[in-house]
Each structure stands twice: as C-alpha cells, then as structure tokens.
Amino acid sequence: MPVKLRQGGNPAPMPRKRRIRKVASDKPENGSSSIISNDFAATIAEEVISDVTDETWKKVQIARHPQRPHTLDYIKVLCPDFVELHGDRRFGDDHALVGGLAEFEGRGVMVLGQQKGRDTKENIARNFGMPTPEGYRKALRLMQQAEKFGLPLLCFIDTPGAYPGLQSEERSVAQAIAENLLVLSRLRVPIISLVIGEGGSGGALAIGLADRVLMLENSIYSVASPEASASILWRDAAKAPIAAATMKITAQDLHRFGIIDEVLPEPAGGAHTDHSATIATVREAFSRHLTTLEAGLQEGEPTAAIASMLAARYQKFRTMGVWEEEL
C-alpha cells in the first residue's frame, strides 16, 4: 500500500510549478477537543459527549445572545464617520445586510455586515439577519465601489443564513452569493472578515472570502446551522446541540483546522457583558491586520503588490480541504 498523506487547511502555500501534489499538514486530524475518532466511535463514554455538547451549545447560545453587539454597534463605535448606503440598483434595499462608507483609524473604508435585531420588532425589520438577494447585490455594489476608490473592505458576519423563501429563489440568492464570491476573490483591496456571532452557511461566506478571517471567541461558523444540521442528519431539529458538537463549529475548532486566522478573546461571560471591551479588541485586531496588509501593498511596484495580495488570497482558500491521495 502506498503511503497516504493528508492536506489540511492553510498549510504553507504549495508552489504549483514544482508539481508537489501533496503536503502533510502539521495540524492533527483530530485535536484534543475532538472526542470521536474513527475506530472508537462506538465506545465513547456518554458523559464525555455530553460535556463537549454542553460546552459547544453554550457558545451557540452566547453567539446568538440578543444583547451581543451587532454589526451597527461595532460600526457606531469603530467608525464615528459612517454614511450608510442603500439599495442594489436592481430591485430593492435589504435591511438584513447593511453597508456604507466609513472612516476607521484615519483611513477610509467600506463596511458591510449582516444586521440582527435586539427584539421582535427589530428582528422583523432586519429579517432576523437573513439577507435576501437584494442584500447580497447591495454588498456586491459596495464591494465594487470599495475597489474603485481603493478602500479596504471590513465585513461583519452575523447571520443564521441567507433567507430561505420564495422571493430569494425567484431572484436567486444562490446566484447572488456565487457572484459575491467571484468578485471578492479578485477584489483589489484588502479584505478583513470577522464573525461576530453566527456564521451561517453560504449566507455568511458571501462576505467571508477575505485576506483575513477572524472570529470572536464565542462565535460560530458552520456549513449549516445546528438546527438545519440536526434536521439533515437526524430529521430532528431538537438535536441541534448534538449537531453543533458533531459539526465542530466553534472559533476554536476552525482555528485549529486553519480555516480562520485568529480567535479574538471576549470578556468573561461573553461579548454581551462588555460591549466596549469587545469592540476595543476588534479595533486592535482590525487595525493590526489592516496595517500589515497595507504595508504589503506598499512593497514594490503597485500592480505587482496587488497581484501578490490576490495570489495569497487565492492560496488561502485553494488549500482548504482534506483528502487522501496515492502518490
């Protein structure tokens, strides 16, 4: 039998020209918090599962806490100068995805983010943070505007997912998400995305293809919401806590996988207990990463510097995945 090697998320970039088809990931397939290994699945003690499940579910609940700072809470503090821009110039304006021009730490930026409400009335106005195609097409317009004016793009991710409804399908929210991914992958300005609460599926990723992807300590990011995962796996949404643990959706999981770049610490008890401390942490992280990315753009000839940023962005996502291959 030939040796099997695995490729994990975000290892050192593969030089394609050398045709090295596989590299070993230095990240373990199953880390310390991964309690279900292939061979021993049937023999795990129930209380261990329960501990992890409880811990993950607690994070899910904090990530969804209504008093947690939401996108506009961050923008208000981080960007005292902010002009919200509306509309996709095609069909409508989506209040579940907000964006606009802003100043951050002395530089002009474009900010985008899904916006949840704090009570029922707000949540209805914001559609519970679930964008429709119009939201993603507004985001597309603003991304392109950011590029036109050389403004870095800052994205706040906080959504259970794109809105699953008749209108979303009629105007193809899938197409809207896909087009955003296409444009983000080649947008000629630095992009930083931060998951501040829930990062639900393609509806989150649509503003998450970035040079830096960060997550708050108690945020989650997943291919499907815990409830949807439980529905798919066991046709029982009530098993969401088990699904949450099974699917490995915490910031810590994703950092271990190399999918995200950094976990930003929250105050004890969670971000909702101290908004200003949380926002200060975000300010520092945004500022630090932006400064690094901007410094990269100052190196050498401008077009080459941008090409280099885009190449790094491509490689970042290019290397995400785990597979086996006989060499």
Next chain:
Amino acid sequence: MPVKLRQGGNPAPMPRKRRIRKVASDKPENGSSSIISNDFAATIAEEVISDVTDETWKKVQIARHPQRPHTLDYIKVLCPDFVELHGDRRFGDDHALVGGLAEFEGRGVMVLGQQKGRDTKENIARNFGMPTPEGYRKALRLMQQAEKFGLPLLCFIDTPGAYPGLQSEERSVAQAIAENLLVLSRLRVPIISLVIGEGGSGGALAIGLADRVLMLENSIYSVASPEASASILWRDAAKAPIAAATMKITAQDLHRFGIIDEVLPEPAGGAHTDHSATIATVREAFSRHLTTLEAGLQEGEPTAAIASMLAARYQKFRTMGVWEEEL
C-alpha cells in the same frame, strides 16, 4: 458684437489640449429639406409643410411596417450560427430585447436587438418591442460578455421606446439605460448599431452608443416617438405626422446632422418588399465597418489601439450638440 460660431455633430475631432473651444461646422444648420427657418416660419406655404409632413410620415409608416425585417430576421440570415442567451441574472428574461452569441462572416460576435412581433399575438409576447429593465440588464450582461471574449458587438435598434409601466419604474428602466450607456462608452470591443425600424428615445439609445451608427433608408430615430412628441407639443397625439416632420427624425435628417455615419439604401418601396436584398445591404455594411474597426485594432500596441478606438468613440458623442458662444 463678437462673432458667433456653431458646433455641429461630428465635425473633425477637437484636440482638447489646444483649447480650441469652438469650431465651425461645415454642415448647414438648415439643409435643403429643412423648410422651417427661423425668420420665415410664419410665412411658409401650407402645401410645403404638407409635402414634407407627408414624406416623413410615409417613412414612419414604412419604418413601422409589420412585414419589415425585424431583428431576428436579420440574425437568422446574417448569422446561421446563433445561440440566443437569456436572462439578466437578476430578475427575469425580456422577450422584447434579444441577444446572443453568433458567427458573422467568419468571426464570433455578440448580437443584440429589440424584437417586434408581426401580429398581435407575437407583439404581445414581444411587448411591441418595448423593453423592460430586464431587457437592458440582459443586454448589459451580454455586452460585458462580449468584452470578456473580445467579440465585436452588433446592435439592431427597433423600438418605440422603453416600456412605460409600473414595473419599469419599480426596477428603474432609467437606471438600466444609464448603466448601459456608461458601459458601452468604454466597452473594449468594436460596436456597430443599426436602426432597422424605429429608434425611439432612450430605449433605443441604450444599445446605440457605438463606434458606427447606421440607419436604414426608411428608419427613424428620435428623442420621442412622433405620437409622444405631438402629445408634448400640442397635447394631441393625432398630430403625430406634423410632429414627425417638425422633429426631423429621418435617416436623411440625422445623416445631415452628422449624428449617424451612414444611411443604408432599401429596395424601392421599402425593406419589407425584399428582405434578402435589405439584409444583403446590411451584411455588406456591417462587414465593411467591422473590417475597418478591426484593422484599427491591429495597428500598434494592442492596449494603445483599444485606447484609440475608445477615444474616437468618446469624441464622436462628445461633439454632438449645437450651441453658441462668445469667444
């Protein structure tokens, strides 16, 4: 009193750097067929007005003749290989504006055009050739695809105007037309537009910003349809024949003004009497102008050649207008 000079449509391009603010047009303000001059307006014999009105109205009727070749009639003969492409990827597909990939005289091209019907049923399906925002946004998508693949763009203009309806306003047909003008003005492929019947207002111009603008002998092109003009001028749409003559909307008028590049002759009696002769004329004209434009793109360094084509396109429209200025 200082001398007054006029600038007509499409004189020799003005070198901007030399700051020559005015050039005299070699085109007479009122040509031989222009019967209403400023000083003698009140004294014109009624039968002269009537002659011009009759002549113009006859052209309007030929331009609108249901048996006249329509966009798809041209495409079918000129481009035996044609794949119609549908949809704006935003909201819908408009049957009043068609487009797709085609081969014309051995080269790949993108074709676009408003499509009228021949009977009531067809006309309802084609919305009488009046596009909605979806039509113009499909056109936008196809223009950009033409640019991506380096395909010249051929446009057939034949519309009473953009559809004036609730849905057109909700999704802003004005925005759609404006965006097309913006994109056409910088599209990095040769563009030829031909008015084959009615060129009605902004709804026609939205696919009429081109390197070459041609008109068939019995086609019309106007800022508003004769009926709309009569409504605006006299609140009486029945005076359309008089409005048509007053507004100077024939191919011959526009050629005299320098607004269009060439008038293509039709068979005696009009294009509807002999489709294949008309289409042969169009084939020759398209082929000739395309060959010239393509030859221009072969001269010198490619990027500079494109820049030169775009500069000429800009100057073509930049110089359209008549005004007076004290120097």
Next chain:
Amino acid sequence: MKQNANVPVVKGKDHHFFKRKSLSNAIAPQRELENDIWVKCPKCNELTYTKEHQKSFKVCQKCDYHYRLRWNDRVAAILDEGSWVEINAGVKTGDPLGFANEGEVYPQKIVQTRRKAGINEALVTGYGTVDGQPLAVAIADFAFLGASMGSVFGEKLVRLIEFCIERRMPLLTVSASGGARMHEGIYSLMQMAKTTAALALLGEAGLPHFSLLTDPCYGGVTASYAMVADVILAEPGAMVGFAGPRVIEQTTRQKLPAGFQTAEFLLEHGMVDRVVARKELHSTVGLLMRLLNRRESAQEKGVLLTIPLRQNEEMRYAG
C-alpha cells in the same frame, strides 16, 4: 407636473442658520420679489414669512414639503459661503432643427426664457467648496424650460466633468428635469450618451460623482448621468422617474400605488442611497467627500497612495 412659481430669491445674510448662502448675483425678475413677504405651502397651505422660509432652506416647517429651489438657493444650501465660481455661463442655446411650433420660434422662446429665469440655460455649472473641500457642481434649474436637457445642458456638463478630471475634483450633479429639450430633437437625445460617456472617464480617473435628485426629475436626465453615480441622494418627496405617471396610466391602464416615483419609493426599490433632508445636505456631501476623496487628500499631503487605481490613469482622458 405642477410647476412651482413660488421661488423667491434669497436676499441677504440677515439670519444665522443660513451661513453658507452665497448668491453670485440677483437673478430673479422684479415681479417675483414684490410678492416676497409670505409664501404659501403648495402641499399644506401653511403661510410662512419669507425670512423664516429662507432660514429653513425653503422647507415647510409644518409638512416638510421641500420647495423647488432655484440654482442660487441650491448653491447656498450646499456650498461654503462665498466659495461659488460659475464657469461656462456664456454657452448659449442654438437652434439645430430650425424649430418652430405654431408660429413660436425656438430662439425667440429662449430669449424670453432667459429674461424670465435670469440665466442663459437650464444647467448652471461651477465650483466651490464644502467645508473647505473643492467640489464641482452642476445644477439643473427647473425654471428654465423645465430644466429640459438640450445641447447646452450636455455641453456644459461635459465641460464640467472634464474640468473635474483636469483638476482632480469630485462632482456633484443636482438634477431636476421635465425631460429632453424637444426643440433640439435628436441632439437632445444624444446628450444622454455624451454626458454619461464623460462620467465613465471621471470614474476611470477615480473621482467620485455624487448625484442629488430633486423634484421633479424625469426622462433623459434620469436615464443618463443622474442615475450613474457613486452615491445617489434624493430630496424628500421628490418625484423621480423615466416616464411620467400620466403617460404610464394612459399606456398601461395600470393603477399606480400611493407614493409612486417619490424619493422614498426609489429608496425602497434600491435605486437611491439616501433620502436627505435639505438641512442635512451640506454636511452629508461634506462627509461623503471626506470619505471618498482620501486619495486626493493623500496626494496633496505627499503621502503614497495606499491602493493604485484599477484603470490605467493614462487612459482616463480620451481627448
């Protein structure tokens, strides 16, 4: 479209709210000034002292009706006081078609309109500053033949756009229009192409275009430069569209909903960025300029640009 004759000219500096007023000269005919003590709101009939009316930027304090403004009121409401410089005022209307309408000859109509409106044409162009930042401004004045777009309108706008590119200055267009200038026929239509093509060059030069839609804005203006902007603002209640409601009702027999074609309707349908109260206009434009004009301010300071333009700058000007 109703036309509002009630547009008294702002006369002095005798009130503190109106710090940015800077009229270039008194352009209103005497006739209007004589009745200039009260104004009556066309929407709610409220009577307001002219002085109060000017203080409130000609917005009814009872019903928020935004009166139509003449070009000079608009300058005062947007630019820093005393900063306005008009350019290309001497470009005057031609008569390309030799247009006569039942004995009324176009050049005569223009002469009359000039006298009545106090300006040479429907678009007034120039530049000034907002919070000290240079801004080029083109203002369509509905009092001149319903701000219909003809050759002069297009030529002056394009000259202003080219001026912006030469001077690296952002552009604000303030639009109102009843549609195309019928008297200039096909030439009017071509102004749509001409102005929008110039905006494409402005965009390639990395300079922002802000568009302010005011009441009423229809036809070729809406379907060209006014809707192609980086940020589109609209005044509350402004009617904006391509075809007018009467034409739509006649053509389609559709029942049009309440609020159809208002600025708020356009906002809801994703076509404008913000509906801005007149008193917020100056500060909003100033802030937008600060946020979108960082490249220029960086250049002025000799700071290296963070991010180069996508487009080749050499290609930005086709002349």
Next chain:
Amino acid sequence: MKQNANVPVVKGKDHHFFKRKSLSNAIAPQRELENDIWVKCPKCNELTYTKEHQKSFKVCQKCDYHYRLRWNDRVAAILDEGSWVEINAGVKTGDPLGFANEGEVYPQKIVQTRRKAGINEALVTGYGTVDGQPLAVAIADFAFLGASMGSVFGEKLVRLIEFCIERRMPLLTVSASGGARMHEGIYSLMQMAKTTAALALLGEAGLPHFSLLTDPCYGGVTASYAMVADVILAEPGAMVGFAGPRVIEQTTRQKLPAGFQTAEFLLEHGMVDRVVARKELHSTVGLLMRLLNRRESAQEKGVLLTIPLRQNEEMRYAG
C-alpha cells in the same frame, strides 16, 4: 429529494443514435445490470426497453422526463466517442472532523458508497472533445452521497480549472447536488470559495465556463461555481435552487407556485440562458465552444488576436 435508483449503465455500441458514447470502464455493480431490460418512467410510469431508453439518451419518449444520469452516461451524451480521459480519479475522501453519526463512521460510509457507486467521489473530472474541440468536463454524480460537495469535490474541480488555464481549454461543469457534504463540516462550506475563486482566474484567462444544471441541484453547488458561468444551461424539468422546497415551506409557511425551482422557472426569472433537451446537448455545447473559443483557434492558427484580453494575462494564475 427522491433518489432515482434506476440508472442502468449503457453497455454497448449497438445502436446508431448513440454515436458519441465512450464509457471509460464498466463501473456499475452487477446488481443493477441484472434488472436492465425495462425501465419504468418515474413521472408517467411508461415502460421502455433499455435499448430504446439508451437510444433516447434516457429521456422518456412519452412525457419528456429526463432521467438522472450517471457520470458515464453524461460523458456519452456530451463528448465525442472515445475522447474521454479521466484525471485525478485517485483523490479520495478524508475525514477532517472525525465524523461519526450514531455509530456510523464517515470513512466506513465512504467505503460502502464507493463500492455501490463505482467511483471514488461525487465529482468525476476529465477532458475530451466535442466535434473535435478540446473540452474539460466536471460531472457531479448524484449517486455518490447525493453529489454533496466536500473537500475532494472542491479539490478535483479546482485542479481541473487550473488544468484548463494551463492547457487553454474551456470548461463544462455538469452540476447536481443535494448540498454540502455534512460530514466535512466547515471544509465543505469553504469549497464554495475555493472553486469560485478558481473560476475567477479562468475568467481572467479569457476562457469560457459553461454550466449545465441537472436534476437536482441545491445548496452550496448552486451558490458557487454552478451559477458563475458565461453560459448557464439546464435540463428540462431539473429542480434547481438554494434552499429546498420543504425548508422554505417550513420556514416561511409560503405556498410555493407550481413549477417552482424547475429549470423553466429559472429561465423565466432570468437565471439560466437556455433549457436544453438532452439530445441537443452535444450540438449546443459544440456550437458555444466554436463561438466563444475563437481566440484559442486563432492562436492555434498563428493568426493575430483581434482583441486583447482586458485582464493582464500574467495575473491569470496566482500560484
């Protein structure tokens, strides 16, 4: 989504309509071949001889139902006979999460699925010709865990796209999918970004991507590479969407219209270019290639390119 077990493998060359058939090898398990005399239409219950069924490209001649195809039938329906070459078949499923579901361990499930489906993973990639023109093809096979997109799916597609860029070859993706591969969690989600980013490079290289949507196509596949194509084709009646009808009905309590999410529905809503009958697929793709691939054929002939690419070709490949 109902899964169609009735997918017998095409066996021979014994009929004249099926000239382009070119199976790489017999991949179907014996079990299926045994019942391979009649097929019963799931839509109208019509019984058809297998031979006739294959002649008609597995389209019901009574009701036009397009049966779901296995990857090798798809190859036969699209490519020139004998031209198919599979690549990267040896890339196999990993287990990034250490996923276990009520005692069912992911690697075990994969082993069973491989055996049943006769392929290593849900996406089969390779290249061939259409009317002699080279074309890279990626086919999602619904028989492999509902063609869910996981790491291998994404990796194989990206390798194929990079192969296209190296060889200057156009790309056809044939999509079907029940959604993301749940067992690979966040890695599955990231395949949306990974595949779409690669398509952006394909586009910058001036190479076309044709997307064929087949029944059923949902979730992350629809919301990534499948909807980002120069020309989007769909098979008649194919169900295509982001969220499934059941989820939408449960979440919104909306009544969904007849024909919701069919290919025809998407065409009407402007999301696909053409709904193409299976028997027209080969000729349509061939014609599209001829029309969009002129740059390549010109290069091959040593003819000067008419129009240079907008994007800098040096930047087309980021690796």
